[in-house]
Amino acid sequence: MNISVYLKSQSKKVEKALDGFLPKATDYPPRLHQAMRYAVMSGGKRIRPILALAACEAVGGDAKDVMPAACALELIHNYSLVHDDLPCMDDDNLRRGRPTCHKKFDEETAVLAGDALLTHAFKILASVNGTDINSQTVTRRLDALRMIAEAVGAQGMVGGQAVDIEFQEKELDLPTIEYINTHKSGALIAVSTRIGAYLGGGTSSQVRSIFEYGKTLGLLFQIVDDIIDQEGYATLIGVSEAKRQAQTLLLGAKEKLRPLGSKAAALDSIADFVLTRRY
C-alpha cells in the first residue's frame, strides 16, 4: 500500500467528519466556538483517528461505528495541545505554523475552548446513533468512554503532562522519561487503536493484540520525536542506542499484528511510517 496516499485519503474523511461533529462557529457564544474550531481545524495529521479507523479495519469492522469516537479522540488531542500551549504551561506562540489558540484569541478563551472540546468529546462518545441502538452497542459505547477517560485523565495523559511540567527544571532520569512517554503522548495513541478495535467489534484477543501494538507504537512515536528533536530519551541513552531501540519497537509493533493477518496492513504500514517519517 502507498502509505502517503492512504494517510491523505483517511485524513480527508476525518476532516469532513470533524467538521460535522464540531458545533458551528456562529453558535452562541461565537468567540468560544470560533476558538474551538480554530484549535481543531488546523491541519493536524489526524494520526489518532486514522489509527482508530485502521484498527477497526484490522478486525473487519465498519468505519461508521468508529468514526464518532475517532473524532472524539482528535478533539481530546487538540484540547490537550491548547492547554499545553498556555503561558503557564509550555508558553508556545506557534502551533503548526499558526498562532496558538491563546495568541489568536486570548488566554481565558483558550482555557475555556479546551474545556469545551474535552466536554464535547465525551458528548460525542455518549451519543448513540438512533439507527444502531442495541444493548451490545450501548454497552460497548459506555466501556469505550471509560477506557478513554482512564487513558486521558490524572493517571494517563494529564498525569504525563503534569510530570513533564514538573521536571522541566529538574534533571530527568530514565524511569521518569519512560513515565512521561507512556502517559503524555503514548496513552492517547494506544487507546485510539484499542477503541477502534473494540468499537469495530473485535474479539477480546484481537483487541488485546491491537492495544499492545498501540502501546508499542506510542513509544516508537515518542522516541522518534526525541531523536528528531535531540532531546529526552535520545539524549539520555544516546542517539544511536535510541535508533536501535526504535528499530526493536517497530519489529515488536509489527509482531503484535501477526494474528490479524492482511487486514492489519494499514496498521503495519503506519508503524513503518512513524519510524521513517523524518530521519
Next chain:
Amino acid sequence: MNISVYLKSQSKKVEKALDGFLPKATDYPPRLHQAMRYAVMSGGKRIRPILALAACEAVGGDAKDVMPAACALELIHNYSLVHDDLPCMDDDNLRRGRPTCHKKFDEETAVLAGDALLTHAFKILASVNGTDINSQTVTRRLDALRMIAEAVGAQGMVGGQAVDIEFQEKELDLPTIEYINTHKSGALIAVSTRIGAYLGGGTSSQVRSIFEYGKTLGLLFQIVDDIIDQEGYATLIGVSEAKRQAQTLLLGAKEKLRPLGSKAAALDSIADFVLTRRY
C-alpha cells in the same frame, strides 16, 4: 422537615462518597492528585449532589443508583471553580476561606487538576457497577452522561462562563445577564435534578417536572446571589424588583413539584432554603 439537619446529613453522605470516588492523594503523580483532592474536599455545600439525591427520592428511586453521578456533578462543579479562579479568568486568591488551587499549588497544576477532575467525572459516569448491569441501566447511564455533557459544555456552563468573562468590561443588558444566569450556574443545577430523577428511575413526566423545577431553582439561586452581592440582575432591575421575582420563582419551582406529592418534600424545602439562606 428540618432543612439544616437534612442538608448536613446528606452532605456528610456525599463527602464520604466523594472521598471514595476520588483517586488517593498518594497516587502518582502525587502533586496533581493532591491538587484534585484539595479542590474538591474543601467544605463546599454539596448542593448539586444533594439536589440529585433529593430528585431521586422524589421519584421513589434508590440513592445508590444516583450517588456516583451525584459525585461526578460535584467534581464538575469544582473543576469549573478551579478554572474560573485562574489568573486569566476571575483571578481569585481565596475560595471558601482558603487559598485557591493555583495559589496553594501553582497555575499549571490548577489547569491540569481541573482537566483531570472533569475527565474523572466522566469516568465515574461511565463506570457501571458490576452488580447492576442490565441494558436499561447501561442505556440510562449513557443518556445521563450525554445530558450532563450538554449541560456543562460550550452551549451550557462553559458558554456561560465565556460570556461572563467577555462582558466583565462591557455593560450588561438583560438578555445577556439572563443567558449567563441560565448557563454559567443554572445549567449544572438544573441537570443535577434531572439526572437524579432520571437515574432514580423516574417516568418521563416526573423527570420533566423535576427538570423544570431545577431550571427555576437555578435562576432563583443566581438572583438570590445577585441580591446578596448587589450585582448583576439585582442592580439592573433593582433590588426590590429582584426580590419580587425571587418570590415568584420560588412559587413556580414549588408548583412544578406538585405532581410528585409528598416524596418531593426535600426538593420543596431546598427551594425555601435557597431563597431565605442569607437575606
